[in-house]
Amino acid sequence: MINGKHLKPRDMGKPADQLTKIDRLMPLPGPFDKLDTAPEFKEPKEEWREKYCTTLDGFIAIDTLKRPETKEEEEEFVRKFLQGLGKMLSEETNRGIIQPLKLSIEYCAKCNTCSEACHIFQSTEGHELYRPIYRSEVLRKIVKKYFTKSGRLLGGLVGADIDLNWETVARLGELSYRCNLCRRCAQTCPLGLDNGLLAREIRKIFSQELGIAPKALHEKGTELQLKTGSSTGLTKPAFLDIIEFLEEDLEEKTGKKIKIPIDKEGADILLIHNAGEYMSWPENPMAFAILFEEAGLDWTLSSDLLGYDNVNYGLFYDDGQAKKIALKQFEAARKLGVKRIVLGECGHAHKAAVVTADRMTYGANKVPVESFLPILRDIIKDNRLKLDPSKNNFPVTLHDPCNVVRQMGIVKPQRDILKAVAPQFWEMTPHGVYNYCCGGGSGFAIMNSFNFPEWRKNVSVRMKVKQILEVFQDTLEDASIPKYICAPCSNCKGSMRDILEHYQLTAKYNVQYAGIVELVVNALADLDRPFFEFLEE
Amino acid sequence: MLLLIFSYFALLSFIFLSLYKAVQYARMPVHGRLDLYPIPKEKGKAEYGGSYMEESGWWRKKHEISFAGELKEMLQEMLFIKRLFEHQKSLWWLSYALHLGIYLLIGWTILIFTGAGFELVGVAVPSSGGLARLIYYLTILTGAAGAVLTAFGSAALLFKRLVMPSFKKYTSAQEYFNLLFIFSTVVSGINVWQQDVGFNYGREMARSLLTFQPIQADAALTVHIILLGLLLIYIPLTKMSHYAGKYFTFHKVLWDNAPNLPGSKVEKKIQEGSQFKPKITWSAPHWQTTDEKK
Numbered sequence: 001m002i003n004g005k006h007l008k009p010r011d012m013g014k015p016a017d018q019l020t021k022i023d024r025l026m027p028l029p030g031p032f033d034k035l036d037t038a039p040e041f042k043e044p045k046e047e048w049r050e051k052y053c054t055t056l057d058g059f060i061a062i063d064t065l066k067r068p069e070t071k072e073e074e075e076e077f078v079r080k081f082l083q084g085l086g087k088m089l090s091e092e093t094n095r096g097i098i099q100p101l102k103l104s105i106e107y108c109a110k111c112n113t114c115s116e117a118c119h120i121f122q123s124t125e126g127h128e129l130y131r132p133i134y135r136s137e138v139l140r141k142i143v144k145k146y147f148t149k150s151g152r153l154l155g156g157l158v159g160a161d162i163d164l165n166w167e168t169v170a171r172l173g174e175l176s177y178r179c180n181l182c183r184r185c186a187q188t189c190p191l192g193l194d195n196g197l198l199a200r201e202i203r204k205i206f207s208q209e210l211g212i213a214p215k216a217l218h219e220k221g222t223e224l225q226l227k228t229g230s231s232t233g234l235t236k237p238a239f240l241d242i243i244e245f246l247e248e249d250l251e252e253k254t255g256k257k258i259k260i261p262i263d264k265e266g267a268d269i270l271l272i273h274n275a276g277e278y279m280s281w282p283e284n285p286m287a288f289a290i291l292f293e294e295a296g297l298d299w300t301l302s303s304d305l306l307g308y309d310n311v312n313y314g315l316f317y318d319d320g321q322a323k324k325i326a327l328k329q330f331e332a333a334r335k336l337g338v339k340r341i342v343l344g345e346c347g348h349a350h351k352a353a354v355v356t357a358d359r360m361t362y363g364a365n366k367v368p369v370e371s372f373l374p375i376l377r378d379i380i381k382d383n384r385l386k387l388d389p390s391k392n393n394f395p396v397t398l399h400d401p402c403n404v405v406r407q408m409g410i411v412k413p414q415r416d417i418l419k420a421v422a423p424q425f426w427e428m429t430p431h432g433v434y435n436y437c438c439g440g441g442s443g444f445a446i447m448n449s450f451n452f453p454e455w456r457k458n459v460s461v462r463m464k465v466k467q468i469l470e471v472f473q474d475t476l477e478d479a480s481i482p483k484y485i486c487a488p489c490s491n492c493k494g495s496m497r498d499i500l501e502h503y504q505l506t507a508k509y510n511v512q513y514a515g516i517v518e519l520v521v522n523a524l525a526d527l528d529r530p531f532f533e534f535l536e537e
Numbered sequence: 538m539l540l541l542i543f544s545y546f547a548l549l550s551f552i553f554l555s556l557y558k559a560v561q562y563a564r565m566p567v568h569g570r571l572d573l574y575p576i577p578k579e580k581g582k583a584e585y586g587g588s589y590m591e592e593s594g595w596w597r598k599k600h601e602i603s604f605a606g607e608l609k610e611m612l613q614e615m616l617f618i619k620r621l622f623e624h625q626k627s628l629w630w631l632s633y634a635l636h637l638g639i640y641l642l643i644g645w646t647i648l649i650f651t652g653a654g655f656e657l658v659g660v661a662v663p664s665s666g667g668l669a670r671l672i673y674y675l676t677i678l679t680g681a682a683g684a685v686l687t688a689f690g691s692a693a694l695l696f697k698r699l700v701m702p703s704f705k706k707y708t709s710a711q712e713y714f715n716l717l718f719i720f721s722t723v724v725s726g727i728n729v730w731q732q733d734v735g736f737n738y739g740r741e742m743a744r745s746l747l748t749f750q751p752i753q754a755d756a757a758l759t760v761h762i763i764l765l766g767l768l769l770i771y772i773p774l775t776k777m778s779h780y781a782g783k784y785f786t787f788h789k790v791l792w793d794n795a796p797n798l799p800g801s802k803v804e805k806k807i808q809e810g811s812q813f814k815p816k817i818t819w820s821a822p823h824w825q826t827t828d829e830k831k
Contacts, residue, residue: 005702006702008706009706009707080820083820084819084820087817087819091565091566092815092816092817093815093817093818093819095566095568095810095813095815096566096568096569097568097569098565098566098568099562099565099566099568099785099789099790100568100571100786100790102562102565103562103782103785103786103790104786106776106782107776107779107782107783107786108776109776109779110704110707110708110712111621111625111628111632112625112628112703112704112707113620113621113624113625113628115703116624116625117624128706131703133707137707150711154711156709156710157709157710157711158709158710158711159709159711159712161709183573186573186791187573188620188623188624189620190614190618190619190620190621191779191782191783191786192783192786192787192790192791193786194571194573194790194791197571207821208819208820208821208824209819209820209821210820210821211820211821211822211823218823223823318823320819320823320824321823340594354590355570355572355794356569356570358569358570358796358797359567359568359569359570359797359803359807360569361807361811362797362799362804362807362808362811363799363804363808366797368594368596370590370593370594370595371590373591374590374591374592374593374595375593378593405574405586406573406574406586407572407573407574408572408574408588408590409572409574409575409576409579409582409586409587409588409589409590409591409794410587410588410590410591411574411585411586411587411591412582412585412587412591413591432585432586433574433575433585433586434586
């Protein structure tokens, strides 16, 4: 096993039961400053070692990547990987990304400026495996060795010094799932290169060529969504039942009798939520219904296939799946004849539908898409809601979803909203476009196979835990004061749920979390009792 | 005469190969959007990283673009390597020394040719005084500062890569060679310069180039010309051609947030791109239906 400080990119192909391990974690501020920063992760089980790839850092993210049983299968796997790599580099098969990809492959000066920007590298006290360019450099070495003349002729002299075998490829696949694709590193690159893009391209080769992707993203993600309408498996009849339940619950909770519009043809707005909200955080779609009705918007939900779930996990690992889902979501909107799609609190759905899908088709196939945030900001600005911000008189901080801020430039509306409804709003450091990922980005929040959650809860979320502890440092230990993390994204909320549970921040320190619409509803002047359960006596 | 031909060949190779590289990138198909904020052209919003998507009904509104904002950011990055300065100052001092040195040497080259032009029309440099004298001293200043900074920067970067483990493990022999090549070329230039501090040999060589006359060079100058020529041919073939790539990474990738609206240039490109039918596709089972093929 190679120590984290001594690991080199060319070591990826070396035979070892486990290439390296995490030996240190970033210290956290009080009250966690006494925690041992030398982690004791459980060893992967023997049966996992035999069947899956545990030879990177001991963790398994890709639960469909199984060890071959014969030498021939091993060779075939490597051959297919190289075939996929060739397709990645070809204008014929990878047109939609070829220019940015080739730039990022060609120009890295290895100046390491990006390292400090990465929350995973920082959380492991600079473990070499998680340096943003480590993964990129392994990929470059393979590209150089097999796809360039200089690499074939000069080998190690030009950096083409890596052994390619099943272990190298499998470890590289695993390593592509140790990056949240937050692209914070790309903000600092003096040459404008993008390690997140390269990590996603590796995931693409695995999915698009080898047919290998984490079950949570593919089989129980995009495939399930295309089949049933939602990655949660929520079918149309079940969705309609849930809406009825929401209406009843909403009335019970707020005294407001609201008929949630479904399949209203020709409505101005088709509101699409992350379907995970209906299952895990039903107060969120309830709050949307209250606000949109109070503001008098002409809106509807859709019960059509893919019309009631805005997620698009294709964004994380597969261009084809991303396109299929995005186009079907447009189709659901076109069928209803709505004027625009408005996305609820889901960061990656924002990016997928507004930014990524923007160039997937054209003309009449498209429907304008926008975030709910500017609409809500305008509703509040126009005084269409009667608000009493003193109802939210507790410390509130905002977690910025990377896809909404860094990758879309929606920064100010959510702050305008919070300033109107939360008198004790505190920014995290850093925030806005320079925020840190919640640690659950790019699918991690829903990937729960084997020991991957252990890695996530200790490593990828760590920087966010640090930020939360820092922003609430003055009131943290006073459990009589609720502290609220506003995370306007389902995926980020999943990560917050993990954080608060794992570090016992709710149980011990009364740290709460939810979205932004719930805060606005809680501030509605005409509500007799709090919308948040944690505020009820 | 061979030196003259070689000099022209090297210079033209540099220009042609650099342009070829840029054209190759420019001809690549339109890519999916990879906006990364802050985007400096977002008028009134760039300061905090905002975009047009902060407005409800953004597709009905005018996308307010500040070309001055983009130009300012680009110039700061090109002239001062802003991101490196902000995020890794210790390396910036060394890298900027190298880059500033190169910029000064480009300025020196222009001054050398201007001085040679003066001499060709009968204005002696510097003895005619006035502008000729100014050019003479500016040539010395830019040449000396440029050479020293380039030599220091390339040597310091080479040394840093050799001794710092976090750099060393990512550096190939070719990357050491690149820095050594620059350093050697500059040192060979300094070696010639110390025999003639006023760079009269430089103007003489420039006159030869401008009039297609054989270059008169001693052994030291011959070595310098050959090294510099080879370096000029070599740079565009390597990642040192990032002067071309950087335009695309920022302007055409990270800052390209132009939406695909009806009647827009982007829409036209998407329409054209949709005519392309790939002959091969990806092999995974879920790619074996028609609608996900791109």
